[in-house]
Amino acid sequence: xxxxxxxxxxxxxxxxxxxxxxxxxxxxxxxxxxxxxxxxxxxxxxxxxxxxxxxxxxxxxxxxxxxxxxxxxxxxxxxxxxxxxxxxxxxxxxxxxxxxxxxxxxxxxxxxxxxxxxxxxxxxxxxxxxxxxxxx
Numbered sequence: 001x002x003x004x005x006x007x008x009x010x011x012x013x014x015x016x017x018x019x020x021x022x023x024x025x026x027x028x029x030x031x032x033x034x035x036x037x038x039x040x041x042x043x044x045x046x047x048x049x050x051x052x053x054x055x056x057x058x059x060x061x062x063x064x065x066x067x068x069x070x071x072x073x074x075x076x077x078x079x080x081x082x083x084x085x086x087x088x089x090x091x092x093x094x095x096x097x098x099x100x101x102x103x104x105x106x107x108x109x110x111x112x113x114x115x116x117x118x119x120x121x122x123x124x125x126x127x128x129x130x131x132x133x134x135x136x
Contacts, residue, residue, distance in 0.1 A: 003080065006089035011091025011124035016098065018120045019107045026109065037112040043105035053101050060097055064090060081135025087127045092124025 022041050030040035067086055070076040077086055096119075099106045108117035 004083040007084045008091035009123070011088045011128070012094050012098070015095030015119060015121040015124065018109070019095075019099070022107055022109045024075030027051030037110065039109050040109070040111060040117075040122075042108045042117045044108060045105045051136065056097055056100055060090075060093055065094075066103070077132060079135045082132045085130070085132030085135060087128070088124040089132060092121035092128060094136060095119075095121035097125070 022039075026039065026041045028041075029039050032038050067077065067090075071078065074088050077083060106119070106121075108119045108122070108124075110119065111117040
């Protein structure tokens with residue numbers, strides 16, 4: 001359980017830190033990564049109504065409760081990999097939710113050019129869930 005919490009903290013802190021760096025240093029600049037893509041700042045305020053904030057916070061809490069119940073009642077997510085995956089997924093989701101609750105835009109900055117731009121939170125959510133469900 002402690003590893004899941006540490007992974008949560010790392011995903012959350014990594015997301016907050018990278019967004020702060022991008023917000024501070026890439027206001028208008030773009031860093032080209034050649035054919036692999038680019039790093040540039042894109043802000044999104046899609047989910048910023050006060051009712052949306054409450055709904056998204058409730059959904060995050062409900063998802064956490066469901067994960068806990070699935071672990072305790074049905075025996076899911078007992079492996080080390082599953083715990084790490086859930087920690088990363090919930091940490092990433094908390095990073096984006098943190099921006100929404102504070103009324104700040106979500107900053108996406110990784111642009112592969114063939115996929116919508118994303119951030120560290122999005123990576124943690126997707127990779128974390130894949131690991132959680134595929135880990136033995």
